[in-house]
Amino acid sequence: MAGPVASVRAWFDERFPLDDLKALAQKKKVPVHRYSYWYFLGGMTLFLFGVQVLTGALLLLYYRPGADEAFESVQFIMTQVQFGWLIRSVHSWSANLLVFMAFAHLFSVLFLRSYRKPRELTWVSGVLLLFLMLGFGFSGYLLPWNTLSYFATKVGTEIPAQIPIIGRPVLLFLRGGEDITGSTLTRLYGFHIAILPALATVLIGVHLALIQWFGMSVPPGVEAKWQAIPEDRKEIRFFPNFVLRELMAWYVALGLLGALAALFPWGLGVKADPFASAPAGIKPEWYFLFMFQTLKVIPAKVLGMDGEMLGILAFGVVGAVALLLPFLDREKPFKTRRWITGLACVFLGYMAVMTVDGWVAK
Amino acid sequence: MIKVRDSAPCRRGATIVVAIVVAAWLICSGLIAFAQTKNSCLDCHSNLPEPLGVSVETYGQNIHAQKGLTCAACHGGDASSDDPEKAMSRAAGWKGKIERKQTPELCASCHADAEMMKKYNPSLRVDQFQQYKTSVHGMKWAKGDNKVAVCTDCHGVHDLRAPSDPRSKVHPINIATTCSRCHADAEYMKPYGIKTDQFANYEQSVHHEAMVVRGDLSAPTCTTCHGNHGATPPGVANVTNVCSNCHVFQAQLFQTSPHKDAFAAMGFPGCVTCHSNHAIKAPTDEMIGAGPKAVCMNCHTAGDSGSMQAEAMHAQLTNLASAIAASDELLGRAERQGMEVSQPKLQQTQARDALLKARVAVHAFRDSELKRDTDGGLATTKLTHAAGEKAMQEWKFRRVGLGLSLVMIALTLVGLGFYIRSLEQK
Numbered sequence: 001m002a003g004p005v006a007s008v009r010a011w012f013d014e015r016f017p018l019d020d021l022k023a024l025a026q027k028k029k030v031p032v033h034r035y036s037y038w039y040f041l042g043g044m045t046l047f048l049f050g051v052q053v054l055t056g057a058l059l060l061l062y063y064r065p066g067a068d069e070a071f072e073s074v075q076f077i078m079t080q081v082q083f084g085w086l087i088r089s090v091h092s093w094s095a096n097l098l099v100f101m102a103f104a105h106l107f108s109v110l111f112l113r114s115y116r117k118p119r120e121l122t123w124v125s126g127v128l129l130l131f132l133m134l135g136f137g138f139s140g141y142l143l144p145w146n147t148l149s150y151f152a153t154k155v156g157t158e159i160p161a162q163i164p165i166i167g168r169p170v171l172l173f174l175r176g177g178e179d180i181t182g183s184t185l186t187r188l189y190g191f192h193i194a195i196l197p198a199l200a201t202v203l204i205g206v207h208l209a210l211i212q213w214f215g216m217s218v219p220p221g222v223e224a225k226w227q228a229i230p231e232d233r234k235e236i237r238f239f240p241n242f243v244l245r246e247l248m249a250w251y252v253a254l255g256l257l258g259a260l261a262a263l264f265p266w267g268l269g270v271k272a273d274p275f276a277s278a279p280a281g282i283k284p285e286w287y288f289l290f291m292f293q294t295l296k297v298i299p300a301k302v303l304g305m306d307g308e309m310l311g312i313l314a315f316g317v318v319g320a321v322a323l324l325l326p327f328l329d330r331e332k333p334f335k336t337r338r339w340i341t342g343l344a345c346v347f348l349g350y351m352a353v354m355t356v357d358g359w360v361a362k
Numbered sequence: 363m364i365k366v367r368d369s370a371p372c373r374r375g376a377t378i379v380v381a382i383v384v385a386a387w388l389i390c391s392g393l394i395a396f397a398q399t400k401n402s403c404l405d406c407h408s409n410l411p412e413p414l415g416v417s418v419e420t421y422g423q424n425i426h427a428q429k430g431l432t433c434a435a436c437h438g439g440d441a442s443s444d445d446p447e448k449a450m451s452r453a454a455g456w457k458g459k460i461e462r463k464q465t466p467e468l469c470a471s472c473h474a475d476a477e478m479m480k481k482y483n484p485s486l487r488v489d490q491f492q493q494y495k496t497s498v499h500g501m502k503w504a505k506g507d508n509k510v511a512v513c514t515d516c517h518g519v520h521d522l523r524a525p526s527d528p529r530s531k532v533h534p535i536n537i538a539t540t541c542s543r544c545h546a547d548a549e550y551m552k553p554y555g556i557k558t559d560q561f562a563n564y565e566q567s568v569h570h571e572a573m574v575v576r577g578d579l580s581a582p583t584c585t586t587c588h589g590n591h592g593a594t595p596p597g598v599a600n601v602t603n604v605c606s607n608c609h610v611f612q613a614q615l616f617q618t619s620p621h622k623d624a625f626a627a628m629g630f631p632g633c634v635t636c637h638s639n640h641a642i643k644a645p646t647d648e649m650i651g652a653g654p655k656a657v658c659m660n661c662h663t664a665g666d667s668g669s670m671q672a673e674a675m676h677a678q679l680t681n682l683a684s685a686i687a688a689s690d691e692l693l694g695r696a697e698r699q700g701m702e703v704s705q706p707k708l709q710q711t712q713a714r715d716a717l718l719k720a721r722v723a724v725h726a727f728r729d730s731e732l733k734r735d736t737d738g739g740l741a742t743t744k745l746t747h748a749a750g751e752k753a754m755q756e757w758k759f760r761r762v763g764l765g766l767s768l769v770m771i772a773l774t775l776v777g778l779g780f781y782i783r784s785l786e787q788k
Contacts, residue, residue, distance in 0.1 A: 078702040085702065086760075241785065248778050255771040262764035265700040 025239035028215070032234040033222045035112055041105040042211070043246040044253055048098035049204070051257065052136075055091035056193065063143070065189040067182035070145035071271040078268060089261035097257065099137055099287045102130045110325070110344050113337065114217035120326035122210040127323045129203050132196055137285055139192040142185055150272030151282045153188075154180050159295065162309050180274065281362055290351045291315055293358030318347065400442045402449055403433040416520045425524045429482050436460060436468060465512040466494055466503060493592035500592075509550070516540055532590075535573060537583045538564055560584075563641035571644075582608065601639075602632035609633075615725040647683060650724055651676030674729040678736040682717050685743035686710065692750030699757045706749035713742040 013019060030039065062081055064073040077084035106126065109115060115123035142153040157180070161171035176183030218226070226233040236242055284292050294315075298307040321328065329337055401421075408418045421427050432441035439456030443449040450456045460468055470491035472478050479486050494500040494513075502510040514522075516532055523530040531540045542561035544550055551558050564570050564584070572581035587596060587604045596604045606613030616622060616632065625632060636649065636657045648655040652662075652669045653676070662668040689710060693703045716739030723731045 075702065075705065079705065085756075236786075241782065244778055244782050244785075248775055248782075251771050251775050251778070255768055258764055258767050258771075262760045263700075265702070265760075267700065268702055268704065270704075 022239070025243075026237055028212075028238035029235040030216050030238050030242040031218050031222075032236055033218065035219055035222070038108040038112060039216055039242075040246060040249045041101060041108055044249055045098060045101040045105050046204070046208075047250045047253055048094050048101055049200070051094045052091065052098060053197070055087050055094065058087045059091060060193065065143070065186050067145060067185060067272075070143060070185055071268075074144045075268060085265055086261055089266045090257050092266035093260045093264075094257055095137060095140065096286070097253070099133050102133050103287070106130055106322075107344065107348060109217075111341065112217070112219045113329070114219075115326040116217070116220075116329065117326070119210070119214055119217055122207060122214065123326050124323060125203050125207040125210065127325075129200065129207060131319070132200050132203065134287065136192060136196050136200075137287060139188040139196065141285060142180075142188050143192065144268060145185060145272050146269035147272050147276070147279060148269050148282065150180060150274070151278040152284045153184065154278070155282065155292075156284060156288070157184075159308075159312065162306070162312055164309070283358060286355060286359070289358035290354035293354045293361065296358075296361075401427075401432040401434075402444050403437075403439075403441050405444070406446065407433075420521050423529075424520060424522050425527075426522065435472075462508055462512055462514075463503075463506075465514050466491060466500070469513045490591040493589070497589070497591060497593045498595075509553070511544060515544070534579045534581075534583055535577075537585055538570070538573075541584045560640045563638075567640060567642045568644040569642060596631075601634050605633040611722050612725040615723060615731070619725065619727040621727050645721070647676060647679045647721070650679070671727065671729055675724055675727075675732055678729060678732045679717070679720055679724070682713070682720065682736045682739045682743070685740055685747070686713050686717060689713070689743045689746040689750060692747060692754070696750050696753035696757065699754075701753040701757055703749065703753050706746040706753075709742055709746050709749075713739045713746065715739075716742065 030036075059077065062073055062077045062084065064070060074088065077088050079085075081087075109123065109126065138153075138156060142149045157171055157174045160174070161167040163170065172178070174184070174187070175181075176187045283289060291311075295308050295311045298311045300307050302310050325340065329340055404416065404418055404421060407414060407416050408421075409415070416433075426435060433439075434441040434455075437457055437460065438454065439451065440449050440454040443454075448454065450458075473486075474488050474491045476488045479488050490513075495504065499510045499512075503512060518531050525532045527533060528535060530536065538561060545556075546558050546561040548558045569582045572578045573583055585593065586607075588594065602613055602616060612633075624630075625635060637643075637645070646655070649657050650672050652659055652664055652673045656672060656676070658669060658672040662672065689706070693707050693710070696703045697707070716735045720732045720735035720739065723735055
């Protein structure tokens, strides 16, 4: 029976290979094993990024960047705009969950050693995306122009200034001048809504294309077992079986976001006053806390070098090692894999301890 | 042939002569300066017991010593001489111990000399002695009373510091204690027949709290109201003028009030009649009205027009204060629930300002004067209270919305679960 829907469908099929894509998705398989749940973390991160794009676009309808308007416009969104409080609160909570999920995804991939050949570029694009997410967090933090965000940005932009030669130009570039002013706000706003999203879109595209191309990685232990006993290999179809499961995970994330936004609405604080002194015990967002706390406790001089600069250098090295990790992983002759897992555990523990220490520190 | 002399030895000789002259001048001026600032008195007196002893440390903190004056500036003699006979010779003008009676005139010999004081501190006044002579202390001193305060009683003697030094006896924070050394001593003050509870009362006052507890050096102390060098108790007629130096609006309103003439006729000293003098407590709304703590009832009787006015004013103040407190409580509750109420909270400051103005307007003693402020304040609290109620309703709506959303999400999850199972069972 050729109804109007079928006619439209037929017209569409002639112009877009929807059936080919559907066939490809149904052909694609996702391995099932005891670590399969970790596969959902990447999808959850993508979902939260989507939430950020959607809520961010809605916030843009009312947000006005500028030292004289930013705080008031966020206040307007939260008090006068219908469901503005929900959009802003979801945006803030989702940002935090997104960073958490991105870290969790990174460590799950690391411990399952999914970065191995031929997925090195998938890993590199993922690590770059994590750095971008941190950049989103940093640039977005100042946008409400409240006391906490003002001084946290002041402290945050002072950190790269410690780097020899390029430190001061970096500080001037980030701040748009000597101090945190309206110029800093518009600059970070530009990064937050234009430059970083453009980069993220490209990288997410590359990341997803690579995942689709190479498929899901199977942990080496499971792979070896399946090679020994081929009948143990289990797989499900990507579409609809895996996608529906992923959808369930997204629903859970949506419920969690809604509950956090409604029960613990993100506060606005007090409008930033550049002439006021910094409030006591000022801290950055939790995901920068381990670095902040490290720079705080590191001695002024370590082996004759400036302690803070050494700390920044160390985090730079960690970042570089994280980025190039797949190229350092060699089974022979150094058995680096064990070392990588061990060091990742140590770093994860260090992050947790320093974050808690920074959280409870006065 | 003309013999030309070699000029080099001449130039060398001239240079040597100039060098000797300059060196001699430097040495002489150094010796003169040393002789001028040398204070040989301390060589002995720093080792003597009280009352003749003055430690080097005490003397070093003395403002006069810091300005380069020696003991001889007050005591006479020759402080540059190491010979006690010469240093303390009458020929050199040595006066020995300065009698209390001589103190004001001795201090005035410099401090009343404008030319002299300009050298040290051009902005320092030179009328202290003139003022002193108009003070109760000065008038009694002139009559030969040797117990009244002279300069050194308040400023100190050898440990005399600049009044801006917090260790000075006349630094604002120490003045009340300095005055109390005599004025709180019942035995000492007995011949004068005046009370000695001023300091004890002042210690209970809002002014003392501002000065000592909050460290507000602009808060009033004894000299703020009584004057310092010309210290006298303010009379009945001018108490209002004294208080109005700080409490300008209250005083202006009092001048327009029916109490002005009434108090004058009854000989009541303005502000002090209701607020007391030394024991001025932080005023409360209970001070006005017809209640047990109302000062109005000290003169008025229940039911008279004055007490009714007072009651009306009390009601206006308490109504506004209660409305502010109610809005504060509601907005605080909403804020604790995570609601954004910073705007109505900011508006609350307008209501608080209105209450403050109304409390000042009380001094006109007409309820119509308060009404403008209290009505404005009440209108503001109405808005802030409405904002608080709206925030709480919104909070309840969010909870219900969250509950419904979670139920829908849970149902969708269950549905998806069943659908996946049925899909995989096929």
